[in-house]
Amino acid sequence: MESNIAPVRYDRESLLDFFNKLEPLKKDIVSFARTETFVITVKRNELLDIVNQYDNCLFFVIKGFIRGYIVEEGKEITTSLNEEQRLIGKIRNPSVQQALYNEYLQALEDTELLVVPYNIIDGLYTHFPETNALGRKLLAIHYNLSQERSILSRIPSAEARYRQFLANHPYINNRVSVKFLSSYLGMRLETLSRVRSKMKQKD
Template sequence: MTKKVSATGKRVWKTPDGHSPIAILFNSIYPVPKEAIDLIDEQTFPVQVARGKFLVKPGDTEPHLYLVLKGVIRAYIKEDGKEITTWINEENEIVTSIRNLGLTISSPEYLQAIENSSLIAMPYALVEHLYEHFLEANIVGRKILEDNYRGAEERAYICRIASAEKKYQHFIKTRPGLANRISLKYIASYLNMTIETLSRVRSRLAE
């Protein structure tokens, strides 16, 4: 996904309607004014991240929101040298480093592509500007926040399931597209179990 500059100097996205995919997403959630669409078209930009590379790393202090067009992104933190996966998101989902969102401080969180990924980036300064100047943007933001809050509640719930087998069953029920798509080590990290335990669970369920 790319954008180009027209003869008039205006950036035009190579989408069916000529707008940024984030503008299209916002407008699908709640109609936003043309002025807001124009700002999104102008200030959002495409990002390509190769498998294994980082979208965000500790030390980054300029937060962005990202819309995943293609690929899978995971977030993790390090604790005593161990990687703890906090979430895994795929296409058509918004990702960002939650821990420093809206703050000018570094986050300890890593956002890593676990597939070759295409995303659209939106500076958080633009998000704040839209909130301040367009009521409709606040409605969009609230609905996106509600969706992310439900995702956070889901992650909190799955961490509290004691049975490894029930954990994995819940994962494949709620995230069926990821179960056979990504490496077991990422699923095991997300479910807070060893790869060996996850492999045994998958073997039992396959019998």
């Protein structure tokens, strides 16, 4: 079956604006980033081929929504829900050559992604040492999101867990199905439906 993923024209300033808010970039860094990155569109429900076509790349969500998930014993487990202005993909461990798990990325909406190959990132670090400060801030963002997911998964009450998710991400709730959201929150579909119904009655 022919892939629906295709390159598109776009405003290249999206990622640069995001970076500049974290760390001001010099003109030569901006020029380097503009020439070495590109954008693809991913149709709704399509999987992003991060094994063959886009191995060793990070992705910046310009428009749309991406779900990350793993497969355990034939069951899909949602690991991340990513809206616009998110940098997603495999974060490399310098001491481990191969990933410890296989995570898949699926578009839940028609999505535009900026592709940032890791060799470009390495080039920035090598030729523009000041980008290491940007790298540290990006890593801190990823760590914060991972910490949030870790804490969320340990809240014993299903209702408290859902309320905390809503407090942190008030707009995501309306963009993802109950099936994927319940998987992300580590609860049964019936449990989440019951919790949402109970909360609606209280309101």
